[in-house]
Amino acid sequence: MMMMNKPNWRLLATAAVVSAALTACGGDDGNDGNSGEDGRPGGEPATSVSTLNLKVTDASFSNGLPVFTLLATNEDDEAVVGLQGLKVNVAQLLPAGHQVVGDPTKWQFAGDDSRNGAAEIVDQKNGYYTVTFTSLDKAQLDPNFTRRLNIVSPAGTLIDGTTEVPNGQASFDYNAAGAAADYTRNIVATDSCAACHGEGNGIHHGSYVEPETCATCHDGLKAEGGRTNRSFAVLVHDVHKVAAAEDADGHIQYPTELSSCNVCHETSAPAEELAITEWGNWSAVPSKENCASCHADNNHIMEQADSSRCASCHTAEGTGVVKGTIDAHLGEWNDAAEVISQWGSDVEMAYFADTDTTTVTVSITDANGQKLAADQVLPQIKRIEVLTNLGPNYPVLSYGAGSHLDAVSNGELANNTTIVDGSFVLPITGLPYGAEGTDADTAFSFVGLAACSKGNAIVACADVADPDNTDNYxxxxANMAFVTKSGFTPSKRHTDSLEFSKCEGCHNDNWQIHKGYHSGFVMTEQVAHDEEGKVIGLDGCVTCHTPDGTYAFNNNGAWEQKLHVVHGDKNIINDCTQCHTSFNLNAFAKKGPINTGAGANPYADGLYGTPITATCASCHSYPSAIDHMTGGTFGNGVYDVDKADAQLAVSAENCFVCHAPDVADHSNVKF
Structure with a gap:
């Protein structure tokens, strides 16, 4: 089954160019370029650089030390002259079993062009830079091992001191003859990291954006002349394990369950479709060091003297006695994915004036979208959870006052739910609809569905020992629906400025959000958009994440703030384009005061801010920013005031008189 395939086209393109270039080893990059010498960019040097492209055009060796040529061009294939601060790392790949049987392949840092060796870098003034090493003092290169050159050009300016240039990076692997490597070790694609950390954003030292660079230095061989004490695999597992830890309430904080290895590791076949050909190395070559980085409390692992016995039992596919490493790490994820694929839902709402009742009708569908009889699937349903609010753009019911009802609980009907024409019908009374045509004239329900399950099968809840145990369902x-009391067209929330696929890229497409406290909302591409292109998952979250906040009101629970706060706390946000495709500034016209997280209780003495100020303060919470937004002359917003006072100030908030934020530069101003 294709589980997660995120091809890194930059790596594919680079690999093709480097392979051809290194095979020739003659200095011809195979590109006619602009007018000038064959194969060279020619023409005038670039006067602006939005994108810095680096590639090696030939490589050779002098006394066993690297000699190579680097080509630097901009987005228009113009030569980039005057790069400063080029850093070149050199490593070699220790083969499997390099110390004892069972050792996986491992990069060994050999040195770089400055502190740990000596190299002459010459700018040829035509886009080409020649690099000649004269020594490396961290490790001696073995002619039988794959070597790696890793080049980093930090963001800054060219030698003229004014022309700005972004970060550029290139890595390639080769053999002792200067040709393409016979074997290598690339297990995680740059795109996998970028899904969470952002495209082109420096994760470490402000410049390093590709896992090849990280693995080159973080070799875990410091005692043997290497660079660091912890290998890249151990370091990354440890860092993400901490980030994915549960809080005091048992909630996964970010970004997803630690067991979802495929968020980072491509785990798909056939291998020829993958940019990372060594994607399966982690599962085929288990080692004490790497396994212990996650399973630090496993006595069996820790009592092993080395890795010599690991692969004899722990194979990728399993031995029939011992579970395979792929199934052990991804079995639960695969089982959940199969269960999730079996059912969907259709949701409708209706309003009946004679009884002032709103009904929510939920139909369960199979994998082909065909309706399943409600009485037949009822015993297998753990929960149908219906969350209802009024006013999609500015929900009027607070978290405690909103309608939160189960239509089904542990295989039984609940809260006066009936089965009508094969669907579940839940009546909701007493919703305080707003005036005709207003935002609050619209009621909306976010519906969560959970099925009792064993392995990859949906089962009757009576057949599991404890249906309330999250392991058993x-x-x-998720799905949602809208209705108006007046019969007018429903109001809907503007969320199409967010790219939902980017949420999936970091969280994976089977993340059961809030499972346990809620049913577990899964929002995949299959049900992510309704006929008008709205993102159902992001629309639905505001039923609870209201302007008043949630039960965690002192944690910026309003939806306008929550995503910024959570992602900011985890140091994920680098720029707005990681999530946004555009901004809809007009949406603020439909909003009112937002709880700022101050005060002991949002329903009694909670403090509020005007909508633009409160939203921006979710990231820009430092005093000078708040002062600017609430300074009277600028912004006219208010912050940390009584709700009534914030409401009076909403119409006076005028941030967009000066500010014109867009996703490329949210600090844009109009002059």
Missing amino acids: TGMK
């Missing part, structure tokens, strides 16, 4: 695809 699976959160399914």
Whole structure:
């Protein structure tokens, strides 16, 4: 089954160019370029550089030390002259079993062009830079091992001191003859990291953006002349394990369950479709060091003297006695994915004036979208959870006052739910609709569905020992519906400025959000957009994440703030384009005061801010920013005031008189 395939086209392109270039080893990059010498960019040097492209055009060796040529061009294939601060790392790949049988391949840092060796870098003034090493003092290069050159050009300016240039990076692997490597070790694609950390954003030292660079230095061989004490695999597992830890309430904080290895590791076949050909190395070559980085409390692992016995039992596919490493790490994820794929839902709402009742009708569908009889699937349903609010753009019911009802609980009907024409019908009374045509004239329900499950099968809840145990049920695809009391067209929230695929890229497409406290909301591409292109998952979250906040009101629970706060706390946000495709500034016209997280209780003495100020303060919470937004002359917003006072100030907030934020530069101003 294709589980997660995120091809890194930059790596594919670079690999093709480097392979051809290194095979020739003659200095011809195979590109006619602009007018000038064959194969060279020619023409005038670039006067602006939005994108810095680096590639090696030939490589050779002098006394066993690297000699190579680097080509630097901009987005228009113009030569980039005057790069400063080029850093070149050199490493070699220790083969499997380099110390004892069972050792996986491992990069060994050999040195670089400055502190740990000596190299002459010459700018040829035509886009080409020649690099000649005269010594490396961290490790001696073995002619039988794959070597790696890793080049980093830090963001800054060219030698003229004014022309700005972004970060550029290139890595390639080669053999002792200067040709393409016979074997290598690339297990994680840059795109996998970028899904969470952002495209082109320096994760470490402000410049390093590719895992090849990280693995080159973080070799874990410091005692043997290497660079660091912890290998890249151990370091990354440890860092993400901490980030994915549960809080005091048992909630996964970020970004997803630690067991979802495929968020980072491509785990798909056939291998020829993958940019990372060594994607399966982690599962085929288990080692004490790497396994212990996650399973630090496993006595069996820790009592092993080395890795010599690991692969004899722990194979990728399993031995029939011992579970395979792929199934052990991804089995639960695969089982959940299969369960989730079996059911969907259709949701409708209706309003009946004679009884002032709103009904929510939920139909369960199979994998082909065909309706399943409600009485037949009822015993297998752990929960149908219906969350209802009024006013999609500015929900009027607070977290405690909103309608939160189960239509089904542990295989039984609940809260006066009936089965009508094969669907579940839940009546909701007493919703305080707003005036005709207003935002609050619209009621909306976010519906969560969970099925009792064993392995990859949906089962009757009576057949599991404890249906309330989260191991015994699976959160399914979420859905939602709208209705108006007046009969007018429903109001809907503007969320199409967010790219939902980017949420999936970091969280994976089977993440059962809030499973346990809620049914577990799964929002995949299959149900992510309705006929008008709205993102159902992000629309639905505001039923609870209201302007008043949630039960965690002192944690910026309003939806306008929550995403910024959570992602900011985890140091994920680098720029707005990681999530946004555009901004809809007009949406603020439909909003009112937002709880700022101050005060002991949002329903009694909570403090509020005007909508633009409160939203911006979710990132820009430092005093000078708040002062600017609430300074009277600028912004006219208010912050940390009583709700009534904030409401009076909403119409006076005028941030967009000066500010014109867009996703490329949210600090844009109009003059």
